[in-house]
Amino acid sequence: MSSTPTQPPRRLSHARDISRPGFYIKLVLMMLVNALGLYGILAAYGQREWGVLAFLVLALIIADYVYFSKRAIPGKYLYPGLLFLAVFQIYVMVNTAYVAFTNYGDGHNDSKPSAITQIMKTSDRRVDGTPTYPVTVLDRDGEMAFAIVDDDRVLVGDAEEPLTEVGDAVAEDGRVTEVPGATVLQLAEIQQRQNEVLGLRVSMTDDPDDGWLRTDNAAMAYVAKSLLQYDEASDTFTDAEGTVYTADPAQGLFVSDSGEALTPGWRVLVGFDNFTRMFTDSRLAGPFVSILSWTFAFSILSVLTTFALGLILAVVFNDPRVKGRTIYRALFILPYAFPGFLAALVWRGLLNQEFGFINEVLLGGANIPWFSSGILAKLSIIGVNLWLGFPYMFLVATGALQAIPGELAEAAVMDGAGPWRRFWSITLPLLLVSVAPLLIASFAFNFNNFSLIYMLTGGGPNYPGAPLPIGETDILISMVYAMAFESGTRQYGLASAMSIIIFVVVGVISWLGFRQTRKLEEIM
């Protein structure tokens, strides 16, 4: 692809020689990239997103260096890919790893300041039996103020000053229209300063127990009081009975001495807690071993059955004596063309115990509990996965078979080897050299084949009375899902930690597998 290395050194590339159009195309494209990059940088600055800003600045500088420098020719080809790798792979992985060390999940959804604001917001209650007032929003020397009419008196107050009577104000139909020394704000102005308006609390009197005036819509105001008082210095909330809720940075919650907590909490780092949960959660002790062994059984059997069927079909339909091979091959690939989750749903319907096509029509009204019996559910899963997976194996085996030189088979025939001997001693070993890495990949894929399990059986039949909603066909990844999401509360931190553990397991197995494959290659 590259245009330089074999050329005489003085010859410039299309994109460097200013007498050629290539240079100008490059210039225009780089201008566009720079314009977009600068736009992104400004937008990130506007949003106060410093991480994004730093990334964009760095990415743009590197882009300009790579595409205008003489030295970075490989970089020109690699850079876009590397950029996408950073955004879509590395960032995601780093973020997952970070989340795994936090308690991010239900009840710990946001940062601490947001949690404090929210607690104050939800504890602010309207005082029972108090009236609502038509309210006028005023601007008094830059300070926002409320004006209401109470018993034909006009009362005005702001954040500092409680409601006090103002003598010479004008009111019409119970609503204040004019206050000396202050401007009445119109809707558009109120809208621009809406956070100020909605955040304003005007004390009713000097006594804080009388509550304060607030509004939600800048038209009507009501008297409210907070159930909790926040003290910034000690970082505590105190309720009416005097119970003190102290911020606990280890849990990300405001907790009282008796252990009561306020909602919501906030996200904090919790170290390795999420990682150890899988091994310390007593609710998992029972089913964990059976789920682990079923995960291995499922992925190994899936690979073996699909490979065996795919290979048999490939060998048969590789024989020139079979008529209409292309049509058959095309038909075999059909299940592969189906989206897997869709096929799983269709099979789920087909296998329904009382109404499914298989029991009703194929088996003449039999009542086979495909999904409610543990063993049958496992068989159903392997069977459906066989249907889904054999076309892929058929494809790769067909390809690999055609790459094996015919002379080898001829030579074996000369030596007097029968068909079985030829298959086991020549075809299969040669096939495995090229197919083995794909088998390992298939194993890794099935180890985490969440969509099939989730769509086909949902992990069921559930272990009766198991302390977590997990069942006999759950594999590790769907168990994590059940634990981190289906058991009622979403726990992203736990889910991230567990997926990292599963990643390590799959990684180690794949690594061992690839080492074995290398030995196969050495046979060659």
Added chain:
Amino acid sequence: MRKSFLAAAAVGLSLTLAACGSGSSTSTPSATGDATTSAAATTSSAPAAAGSLTVWADETRIDAFKTLGETFSAETGVALDVVQKPSADIKNDFIAQVPTGEGPDLIVTAHDATGDLVKNGVVSPVELGDKAEAFGDVALRAVSLEGQVYGVPYAVENIGLVRNNALVQDTPATFDELIAQGKGVSGAEFPIVIQQGENGDPYHLYPLQTSFGAPVFKSDANGDYTAELGMAGPEGEAFAQYLKKLADEGVLSASIGGDQAKQAFLDGKSPYIITGPWWTGEFVDAGLDISVLPVPSAGGQPAAPFVGVQAVFLSSKSENQLLAQQFLDFMGTKETQDTLFEMGGRMPALNESADAVSDEILAGFGEAGAEGQPMPAIPEMGAVWQYWGGAEVSILTGKAEPVAAWQTLVTNLEAAFQA
């Protein structure tokens, strides 16, 4: 050839970048915020407010809210940008998006999300003021938590007993008699169909369960749910044994899911079905003559279904709180509730609008839900469904003894509340 390929690739790349750039910029809140304020500034002389609100609604509610948005913007000048979200994800997406500032201003969802939304601090309390009394009591309790209202309810729905009048014309007072009657109907395969499925469906069995005096959670003096399980103890176990009996008689089966139940009723294979207003339209369209009745009691006490409430919630991080409040006020008007009733076919939550509804089928559901209680919205409820359905299925399929299964259910739930 090579040059043109490279040029095409480069153009493609820059287009992709452009697409990414513009995509991310339009979705940032400040962009919309700026647009709002600048729009407001240019029309500052106009009396009406201007700007835009983003609302998330799922596929079943999107059309109604689009229509509503047109009325709203005609009245106030505020544009309503209704975004469709899949019903399965809408709550989780909202919880995940609000803290990032990328979430919508408002969300339309069923009230049982209230607990989760509050626990995660993503919704603002709503002060209905004196308007509160205009709403149905159950509807208002459904969107409240610990005495604070969090949403504006607009529709109420519950399940009831739907009868095919071509097969039977009168309905007995107890569930056992109903089954006996249903078994005598010639040509019917089932005395009654109640949808279950592989993971169970406690929602559709709940009227039977409450008739044994075993509500899911106990209520306090105000009628609010507490976190104490009401289905523990002998009442719940009696219901578990009744389930076993129904399964043995072939009345209930885990393999009858929603689609199968609906089809059986449509085909005239069952004189009764326990379902909600979401399917009665189809039954009527198919030419069935149906009546909706309260579910007969199985355990002696009144059968109380769950009442589901549709409501609009306000994001705690909305940058347009004031406009959003205007929309919430608009939601509470009779005209709006009438429009939503016409488009959605659910009982309005506003008493004034509900009283004006004359449809017989909906009135039947109203009667069936007269004893109903709001589906619990406390955060503990999130953990209940999975275990509850699992335990019921294990009883139906005979995998577990009813009383033992029920006791384990209670133990597991209590452990899950602790976790």
